[in-house]
Amino acid sequence: MLQNEIKESFIELGRFLKQFSNENYIKNETVKNNTLFHDDFIQLIELSQSHNGWFTKDNVCFSIASLANALTKENLDKWLSSYNFSAVKQKNVGLILAGNIPLVGFHDFLSVLISGHKVVIKTSSSDQHLIEFLAKYLISLDNRLKEKITFAEGKLENFDAVIATGSNNTARYFEYYFKEKPSIIRKNRNSVAILTGKETKEDLIPLGEDIFRYFGLGCRNVSKIFIPKDYNFDNFFNAIFEYQEIIKYEKYANNYDYNKAVYLMSNYKLLDNGFLTLKEDNSYSSPISSLFYEYYDNLDELEKKLQNDVEKIQCIVGKDSFLKSINFGQTQLPNLWDYADNIDTIEFLVTL
DSSP states (O other): OOHHHHHHHHHHHHHHHHTTSSTTOOOOTTSTTHHHHHHHHHHHHHHHHHHOTTOOHHHHHHHHHHHHHHOSHHHHHHHHTTOOOTTOOOOEEEEEOOOSSTTTTHHHHHHHHHTTOEEEEEOBTTBOHHHHHHHHHHHHHOGGGGGTEEEOSSSOOSOSEEEEEOOHHHHHHHHHHTTTSOEEEEOOOEEEEEOOSOOOHHHHHHHHHHHHGGGGOSTTSEEEEEEETTOOOHHHHHHHGGGGGGGGSHHHHHHHHHHHHHHHHTTOOEEEOSSOEEEEOSSSOOOTTEEEEEEESOHHHHHHHHHHTGGGEEEEEOSSOOTTOBOTTOTTOOOTTOOGGGOOHHHHHHTO
8 A cells, every 4th residue: 555545544534533522423424434433433432431441531532632633634744744655664563552541552553554564453451442443444444454454362473563652660571572673662751840930820720631631641641840949839729720520530539539548647748629639759650639749949950850851751841941841731632743752653663
């Protein structure tokens, strides 16, 4: 298949997904093969929380909307324009996908196929249904894709290269197991926000999206804030009060109660608003329902610290441009060219 033909299939997939980007499911009769797939995808979205308790309808639809907005001709052309695909020799690329947020492995899936390779996918048990459905839709658009997409039932086999995502512990296993193959091995990362104390409540309301979207389970979720000495938390707490409804979700509430109890029994000093605890901590990975904070003396010293810790950080969020920071509220809306761990997946794939 030519790259343009694969690209056209993904553009049509974007049009298909656009119908489910909010909970009203606005049907577009011009989408190809809608009769076969539309109602079944609605049913799958509705059942997603039964497959994974964290995959609420709202979060699944948000993930779908992000993909739908990315899969346009303009975005795909912009993304791919800087690469040379002429020398690509088709290989079998294995994917070991995470399952922390809905469709988290889709970008790797897209990257392998758009680069001209075959993909062999080992899904997470936490997120195995959504990407399989989208693969079936793509194959319905062009049956030649059936020869390029394989889902591994058991052990991942018959691959020439691998992209694997997991925890720091599983990464050590991946690095050993795949040491003879070209690979990208992704580990734990977290995102941080830099506050100066000059932000208004209106500035900070979108930061709640970075903290609470997907219940904080993604590597692009803000799990820690850096604040100046004598920081006044009033604007922060007033802003994130907009997200208080999250405590009505039982799994989140259970984590809040448990983590708060652990902190209190350990005599940690906490800030608490009834649905989020703030704890002063030097590490980056805070548990669900908790946000770490750390004071800084000046931005120059903070910049040095973050540069030293670059392998622990996925995104930096802030109002003003600082260390390539992105705006509040944008962490869960990456572009196709915003690569996980800052590793250029397409460059890896075209040089296999």
